Amino acid sequence: MSRIFKYDVVTLIEAIENKPCLWDKTADCFKDKIEKEKAWKDVCAFFEEDFLEKDKKEQHKIGEAIRGKWQNIRDSFVKSLKKKSGQATTKNICTMIT
Template identity: 25%
Template sequence: MSFDTERFISEIQNRPCIWNMSSEEYSNRVLKQSNWNEVAEIIYDDWQNLEENTKQKRIKDLQKKWKGLRDYHTREKNKDSSVKSGSGATKKRKTPYLDMLQFLNVSRASNQTSGNISAETSSDSSAILDENDHCVSRRPKKMTVFQEALINSMEKKEKTIQI
């Protein structure tokens, strides 16, 4: 019996509590386990005849397979965002199941964070407002010599471009 990956992905997609981190149900462990049992029952024809420890092992196998598919989706999306355009671009290769995994983009988009910049009030002219209207300094408190030189260089270029 070969594993039907397309059916597996489809069954996971129908159960957002397994994959959608923005769903309230995502943190409900009992519901999630129940949904994994449903998926296993659909995927494995002999599910009803299996012993409990075998069922648990197969559920763990399905969860590992899902993690692999989810990680694959993330890696391919990261490759897409880092592909260079123009003459240096390589021909895009066919990626199996990637189209079927597009529903994961909804989950990723709703969970993106704005970074680890701490909001702090500053009278420095290089302060900006973040998306929550907090004053955030553009420059860290302590910079390396390299960082200082880089910023100074960029500021000089910016001034010469404006002139």
């Protein structure tokens, strides 16, 4: 069962790039769950104009779709780096990303 991701992937990457707490393990806010949740809400609201007016169930559904796509993009990127570098370490990959 495949789902169609209705948002632009490049725009998603750019939106997340502007929120270091979602991807930069060296950022102070990376471990702050409240800050991360706020950042995810901001990203979701960017893609869905009426996101904050939707009920919690619909917000959760949208959030899961966006987070899931981000995880897929991130995991695919890391996997491709490992193939290129011959099993690069996670620390080296994080350095390459930032």
